[in-house]
Amino acid sequence: MVEAVETMDGWYSLHDLRTIDWTAWKLASNEERNEAIAGFEKLLAKWDAVEAEKNGSHVLYKVVGQKADLIFMFLRPTMEELNDIETELNKSKLGEFLIPAHSYVSVVELSKYRPAKDGVDPETLPETQERLKPILPKWEHICFYPMDRRREGEENWYTLEKDVRGKLLYEHSKTGRKYAGKVKQIITGSIGLDDWEWGVTLFAHEPLQFKKIVYEMRFDEVSSRYGEFGEFFVGNHLPNENVAAYLEV
Numbered sequence: 659m660v661e662a663v664e665t666m667d668g669w670y671s672l673h674d675l676r677t678i679d680w681t682a683w684k685l686a687s688n689e690e691r692n693e694a695i696a697g698f699e700k701l702l703a704k705w706d707a708v709e710a711e712k713n714g715s716h717v718l719y720k721v722v723g724q725k726a727d728l729i730f731m732f733l734r735p736t737m738e739e740l741n742d743i744e745t746e747l748n749k750s751k752l753g754e755f756l757i758p759a760h761s762y763v764s765v766v767e768l769s770k771y772r773p774a775k776d777g778v779d780p781e782t783l784p785e786t787q788e789r790l791k792p793i794l795p796k797w798e799h800i801c802f803y804p805m806d807r808r809r810e811g812e813e814n815w816y817t818l819e820k821d822v823r824g825k826l827l828y829e830h831s832k833t834g835r836k837y838a839g840k841v842k843q844i845i846t847g848s849i850g851l852d853d854w855e856w857g858v859t860l861f862a863h864e865p866l867q868f869k870k871i872v873y874e875m876r877f878d879e880v881s882s883r884y885g886e887f888g889e890f891f892v893g894n895h896l897p898n899e900n901v902a903a904y905l906e907v
């Protein structure tokens with residue numbers, strides 16, 4: 659019988675994409691706009707405080723292209739907290755000008771393909787815990803897309819033996835390691851949570867590195883034979899101090 663791999667699961671994740679209703683925003687009075695910006699800055703400060711306490715993490719980027727204007731990624735210990743964040747944003751003044759564009763629910767995931775070293779459960783290691791509950795990098799660019807492992811005829815990931823899958827992912831990790839310092843990845847599992855099986859969130863200082871790593875990985879067997887990909891979203895970092903200028907009309 660083919661064996662599933664045990665996963666280690668960390669913080670829950672919500673990718674929340676919004677389009678700004680610029681027409682309504684321009685029609686709003688100065689007071690309304692100022693109130694919306696001040697309220698949003700308060701929310702950002704609240705989320706920053708959660709991050710400083712290491713009880714979660716978040717990032718905000720401006721999406722390039724027409725799929726959305728903003729992409730938030732929130733990480734929290736529970737799904738309830740993700741729900742609270744969405745609701746608070748929806749009820750906020752700025753929320754009146756935000757049109758939902760897309761969302762994705764998942765959980766930070768690492769898998770136990772490698773045998774335990776000296777009988778130590780990797781999940782107990784501090785470095786594993788740090789990767790399961792990561793403080794998201796605030797690098798200049800983000801790239802997010804969902805993916806599946808193929809389940810068709812001879813190309814069925816779910817009928818491969820675990821050691822074969824482990825070997826293919828090891829090859830994958832060797833390609834990934836070439837991008838150390840250039841691309842940072844957060845893999846979130848979404849089987850049973852959203853429409854695809856994994857979310858891939860990449861951060862880079864240079865957007866071209868997204869194209870390079872994704873292209874190079876297409877030739878790894880784990881992607882060429884077993885990878886299916888959804889819609890891609892890319893964006894540029896929006897630091898708190900630039901929010902007011904970004905929203906100025």
Ligand code: VOV
Pocket residue numbers: 767768769770771805807827830831833834835837841842843845856858860871872875876881885
């Ligand atoms: C940026 C570099 C990078 C590095 C170092 C890296 C390493 C690793 C390791 C060591 C492992 C296995 C153990 C674990 O941690 O789970 C993985 C696992 C995984 N990866 Fe990866 N990956 C990277 C990057 C990276 C990218 C760019 C993608 C998208 C693939 C593409 O073609 O567009 C990806 C996908 C995944 C997925 C979906 C999984 C889970 C697969 C599953 O079937 O269980 N990944 N990955």
